[in-house]
Amino acid sequence: GENVEQHPSTLSVQEGDSAVIKCTYSDSASNYFPWYKQELGKRPQLIIDIRSNVGEKKDQRIAVTLNKTAKHFSLHITETQPEDSAVYFCAANSLYGNNRLAFGKGNQVVVIP
Amino acid sequence: NAGVTQTPKFRILKIGQSMTLQCTQDMNHNYMYWYRQDPGMGLKLIYYSVGAGITDKGEVPNGYNVSRSTTEDFPLRLELAAPSQTSVYFCASSQTTNTEAFFGQGTRLTVV
Numbered sequence: 195g196e197n198v199e200q201h202p203s204t205l206s207v208q209e210g211d212s213a214v215i216k217c218t219y220s221d222s223a224s225n226y227f228p229w230y231k232q233e234l235g236k237r238p239q240l241i242i243d244i245r246s247n248v249g250e251k252k253d254q255r256i257a258v259t260l261n262k263t264a265k266h267f268s269l270h271i272t273e274t275q276p277e278d279s280a281v282y283f284c285a286a287n288s289l290y291g292n293n294r295l296a297f298g299k300g301n302q303v304v305v306i307p
Numbered sequence: 308n309a310g311v312t313q314t315p316k317f318r319i320l321k322i323g324q325s326m327t328l329q330c331t332q333d334m335n336h337n338y339m340y341w342y343r344q345d346p347g348m349g350l351k352l353i354y355y356s357v358g359a360g361i362t363d364k365g366e367v368p369n370g371y372n373v374s375r376s377t378t379e380d381f382p383l384r385l386e387l388a389a390p391s392q393t394s395v396y397f398c399a400s401s402q403t404t405n406t407e408a409f410f411g412q413g414t415r416l417t418v419v
Contacts, residue, residue, distance in 0.1 A: 226405030237413055288404070294352070294355050297342075300349040
């Protein structure tokens, strides 16, 4: 099945700086890569996703890039704001064996005002 | 659409008691999932279902059971509750494995 790993586990950035979180996946057949944001005490919610036929996708201050050859994808947050402080989960779909969405362990992002 | 609805939101169980966490979705999604999230940790998959009548184990199924008799409902059963099952439980659903997964608001369970 799919194995998804996230690095770093915790990331602290100054307000206004950029934050980058990287995920690696193992199943070369995976074709869907979402990112979820979980604020403290809340449920995870989708913030952006990318499919394997696209290398980059942007939505205002967030972007996701995908490198299929290296099997990694990254979340980029520019001009960080205090409300960006949260846990971010990446995921990848597993098309063989266990046919499901596999999540990484999450990254804690702390934006320092 | 209400999305994914979980009940209850909070529960305290005594060791050895049993309970069922309810999850229902009104989006006609095929896939449903149960995760547990320990404090400061990630999401661990307990069980999942790809459609009515079909369930499969995730990473941490021991101590839990599920059923999927309808498309809408995916209850999680805890038999003989143990302190190690103290956690926040999230139910989620998606139409396929390459579409958005929607999460319920979570159930905070404490076993004492």
